[in-house]
Amino acid sequence: MPEPVIRIEDVSFSYGDVPALEHVSLEIHEREFVALVGPNGGGKSTLLRILLGLLRPDSGRVTLLGRRPEEGRRHVGYVPQSLHFDRDFPLRVRDMVLMGRLGVSRRLIGHSPEDRRRAMDAMEQTEIAHLADRQIGTLSGGQFQRAVIARALVSDPKVLILDEPTANIDQRSESDIFELFRELNEHMTILVVSHDIGFISRYVDRVACLNRTLICHETREVDRKVLEKLYGMPVREIAHRH
Ligand code: ADP
Ligand code: MG
Secondary structure (H helix, E strand, O other), rough: OOOOOOOEEEEEEEOOOEEEEEEEEEEEOOEEEEEEOOOOOOOOOHHHHHHHOOOOOOOEEEEOOOOOOOHHHHHEEOOOOOOOOOOOOOOOOHHHHHHHHHOOOOOOOOOOHHHHHHHHHHHHHHHHHOOOOHHHOOOOOOHHHHHHHHHHHHOOEEEEEEEOOOOOOHHHHHHHHHHHHHHHHHOOOOEEOOOOOOOOOOOOEEEEEEEEEEEEEEEEEEHHHHHHHHHHOOOOHHHHHH
């Protein structure tokens, strides 16, 4: 077996004395498309922050592309949960996407032609090239989310990690964005956090269920019993709530 792209080994983490993760282990291999699901407060965002080296686990080990998270994350495109971007800030789409080059470009000031070319590629890939000169405040929710994804793609990542990227957008745009992920998955490993298990299982290879501990990491089907254990309520209600 080749070294997994993401290796989480027996990770535990608490915020002060509030435990968020207990003995979580998960491996994700190259070109897998995995969904991380679970109830609010289940530790999904915390696990991603540990994976990216933004938080240190209390115990356990994490590697990203076989390296320490701080090193591996240079090859990761990350879309944090509900980006609280001031959408009234006067910023064009192309400039927001270019901000994704900050970590990779050698330049301290300004952007190289290479940066601009990459930004255009990322906007084409996410089908927002025609919006390049629009102010971000004028975009629909779905278009804005595509711009955020373009910004994560512009550094040419090997791995894409997204925290509830479709939380506040309509079902139609959500499906379109997951079609995009499916295309990107042809050459990228993808880990996406979602609430909507029913919807997401149509797209991903595997679902990992997290509620402080990792309850399952099944291929394709997550069975009813596991879901009820995870959410502590009947599946009908889960579907209703999410
Ligand atoms: P999820 O993303 O699955 O909703 P989180 O990882 O955000 O879950 O939260 C897991 C647990 O950690 C929750 O109990 C939450 O209240 C707590 N938590 C999250 N962030 C912080 C923080 N910065 N300080 C203290 N507690 C936090
Ligand atoms: Mg979260």
